[in-house]
Amino acid sequence: MPLTPPQDDGWIAFVDESESNPQLDPDVYILAAALVHGTACEKIRAWMGGLRLDGQRKLHWAKESASRRDEIIHAVESLDVLYLVVLLEDISGSTSERRRRRCLERLLWELIQSGVRHVVLEARERTQNKRDLDLLTVLASRHRITARPRVDHLAGPAEPLLWLADVLAGALVASRCGDPGYWERLAVSVEMHRL
Template sequence: MFTAWIDESQSNARLDPGTYMLSAAIIEDSAVDVARAAMRTLLLPGQRKVHWRDEGRHELIVTTIAGLDVEHLVAVRCAPEAAARPERQRRLCLDRLLPELVALGVTSAILESRGRKDDQRDIDALNFIRRRRLIDGDLRIDHVGGPADPLLWIPDACCGAVTQYRCGNSTHFDQLRPTLTFIDVDG
């Protein structure tokens, strides 16, 4: 059985305008403890979580992640028009990402919490996908705070590496490329 940890990011507004992504780190349940322990080693004293945007240790973070048994699935939507609100972008990415996760055998998805109201929107999105019969399996989603689960730091870093790649720097992305699959999201 597999679990996916999911985080979001908007790309660089100047170099890659209107781009939104959801990254899923897919880990076999038997490998979760090893991956979680490895990610915890990245915490600095006094640090609550590892967050790509706040870090100067991108090489160490990506090297640690690349050494884990993790598959990455990244849903990317590019909509530079002004009407592309982040919440709509997220909904469209979830519409594509969640069925793909189920097809890969994922039974549980952990998303970084954005607050009660926004977390409920994710649950509503899953229920809407079910009503449209885009998901055959029993996928459960839960929300936790970023500091609570080090495995949420993996999709955060993956989003950071993808953003760098989309903006012309493939250094960190190249290390994740062998285990990364993109989903282009239209709509």
């Protein structure tokens, strides 16, 4: 499905990363974005927060049981959210950071073309976050992107909307590793780009 949110400044992209299973699906890097309209953020944030179990800092697909994953997908598939995925299959032996930069460049371009002007990335180490912002500066200076979105880094436990992207990436990894059911339930709302 093409990503066609209305061309207004209200859409926010919440982005998480994943590397696929190194044994079953090696050399794959995924950046997943959940696009939520600003007017729906509070409602969906509360909904996602309600999925967190007692004692959990955040919902994290890789740590959930199969029954919990089914429960999570059931909750997420009914939300008014669009998804964008950039997937890189890289057999060249590039580092994770290099893979991330390639995916982030394409993701930012696609988001900007769709009218998204605010991007929230799950925070990593301070130096890694700076690399993301440096890439944005380089892309803008080289006119590789037509606008400069606001980019924030937030901790996963602090922003439940980031969990949507984690779920999407996890469902895609599961599909690529032989369990397509979760992905099939979300795929109608996903635009995928392969590098």
